[in-house]
Amino acid sequence: MRTLIRFIQKYSNLLLFILLEIIAIVFIVQSSNFQRSKLVGLNRQVTGYLFSKVDGAREYFSLKEVNQQLAYENVELRNKLGQISELMDSATVVSDVQHSIHYFYVPSRIVHNSISKQLNYITLDKGKKHGVFRDMGVISDQGLVGIVLESSHNFATVIPVINRDFRLSVKIKSNNYAGILQWEGVSPQQAILTEIPFHVNILESDTVLTSGFSSIFPEGIRVGKIESFSLEKGNFYDIKIKLSTDFQSLFHVNVIRNYRQEEQLNLEDRTR
Amino acid sequence: MYIISRNIVRFIVVIIFQVMVMDNVMINGYMVPYVYLLFILLMPFETPRWMQLLSGFALGMGIDLFENTPGMHTAATVLVAFIRPYLLDLLAPRDGYEPETFPRIHYYGFVWFLKYTFIIVVIHHFMLFYLEVFQLKDFFSTLLRVILSSILSASTIVLSQYFVFRK
Numbered sequence: 001m002r003t004l005i006r007f008i009q010k011y012s013n014l015l016l017f018i019l020l021e022i023i024a025i026v027f028i029v030q031s032s033n034f035q036r037s038k039l040v041g042l043n044r045q046v047t048g049y050l051f052s053k054v055d056g057a058r059e060y061f062s063l064k065e066v067n068q069q070l071a072y073e074n075v076e077l078r079n080k081l082g083q084i085s086e087l088m089d090s091a092t093v094v095s096d097v098q099h100s101i102h103y104f105y106v107p108s109r110i111v112h113n114s115i116s117k118q119l120n121y122i123t124l125d126k127g128k129k130h131g132v133f134r135d136m137g138v139i140s141d142q143g144l145v146g147i148v149l150e151s152s153h154n155f156a157t158v159i160p161v162i163n164r165d166f167r168l169s170v171k172i173k174s175n176n177y178a179g180i181l182q183w184e185g186v187s188p189q190q191a192i193l194t195e196i197p198f199h200v201n202i203l204e205s206d207t208v209l210t211s212g213f214s215s216i217f218p219e220g221i222r223v224g225k226i227e228s229f230s231l232e233k234g235n236f237y238d239i240k241i242k243l244s245t246d247f248q249s250l251f252h253v254n255v256i257r258n259y260r261q262e263e264q265l266n267l268e269d270r271t272r
Numbered sequence: 273m274y275i276i277s278r279n280i281v282r283f284i285v286v287i288i289f290q291v292m293v294m295d296n297v298m299i300n301g302y303m304v305p306y307v308y309l310l311f312i313l314l315m316p317f318e319t320p321r322w323m324q325l326l327s328g329f330a331l332g333m334g335i336d337l338f339e340n341t342p343g344m345h346t347a348a349t350v351l352v353a354f355i356r357p358y359l360l361d362l363l364a365p366r367d368g369y370e371p372e373t374f375p376r377i378h379y380y381g382f383v384w385f386l387k388y389t390f391i392i393v394v395i396h397h398f399m400l401f402y403l404e405v406f407q408l409k410d411f412f413s414t415l416l417r418v419i420l421s422s423i424l425s426a427s428t429i430v431l432s433q434y435f436v437f438r439k
Binding site: 012013016017020021023024025026027028030047050054058112114116117118119121123157185186 | 291292295296303304321322325326328329332336337338339340341342343344346347350351354403404405410413
């Protein structure tokens with residue numbers, strides 16, 4: 001007993017060091033639980049508030065850029081409106097609004113954004129109060145951004161494409177072949193597309209779009225362009241994609257609410 | 273008493289500065305200078321070791337919570353807090369550290385401080401970046417990131433000594 005106490009006294013600092021490191025490693029290993037823990041939830045309220053203050057200042061400096069983006073989007077929407085009104089003239093329209101809404105967009109602002117890490121996260125200023133929940137898609141006018149991970153009352157965290165844990169089914173526009181979009185952790189502008197079989201013809205600068213298989217995103221949202229590809233690992237291509245979203249200058253995003261997601265998932269569950 | 277309150281204030285300032293200012297400074301797209309290590313670097317020589325470890329833990333926890341990373345900064349910061357006393361012994365001038373001085377450029381000169389900072393920063397970044405990747409697959413590309421980021425962080429810390437913590 002006495003030797004044990006002496007041992008502890010002698011190596012108390014080393015033991016404390018090991019104990020603290022073990023606590024930290026446990027956090028890392030259980031990282032998905034950590035993201036969901038009460039402590040982090042509470043902290044998200046506080047940091048969300050602080051970050052929204054800092055970002056108020058940052059947003060001011062990039063007003064010009066944002067204006068430009070919005071102007072572009074306006075033009076694009078106006079063009080689409082023109083096409084739609086033409087269609088409306090020539091066809092009878094079902095007036096049941098409740099059933100015709102499929103996707104609804106919640107505009108929101110980014111209050112915290114990281115791009116320098118392997119596991120990057122984005123915090124938005126919209127939460128449960130505004131109808132933002134887990135597993136909703138997030139896009140910007142430039143293209144795909146990510147998927148909502150968790151939401152609190154006023155804030156939500158998003159796993160962006162540039163997070164090592166991100167996976168999404170996407171397709172190549174020219175031939176409709178679907179593969180899995182992932183991020184390698186190298187550059188915030190570049191992601192990889194896997195599981196495209198070797199017999200498919202692909203071209204550089206082909207556009208990559210969301211496939212719409214996941215019920216999170218509608219089909220056809222821009223993801224990026226094929227930058228280069230190679231056939232190294234046996235039967236599948238190794239495709240590098242230049243992402244169309246510039247994560248560094250991102251401010252305004254839209255959260256997609258799919259009104260038919262529940263119905264689709266229920267049906268798929270029953271089928272299995 | 274004065275030294276303790278001063279360190280508490282520094283603790284808070286360093287975290288806020290790191291999260292609010294430095295995390296928004298991204299050099300070359302995705303490199304962030306981690307200046308919060310200043311708190312560990314500037315702790316007085318006589319700080320008890322358990323105190324150094326606990327404050328390293330608290331500092332890393334604080335940064336982790338703000339950065340949304342699970343425990344990585346904590347693990348790396350506790351490690352450097354543990355190594356720091358040994359490193360200080362190693363780098364000690366011939367007649368030891370004088371009482372009532374602090375580990376600063378002002379007392380021990382530029383070369384000493386640069387060596388001290390760089391070693392601490394490299395150890396910290398090494399731990400941090402490899403924990404972040406959590407695999408040895410991209411060993412060399414991660415190593416390159418460790419080296420480049422260490423140079424960035426260390427130079428920012430040394431520069432800060434001339435601007436902010438000037439005595």
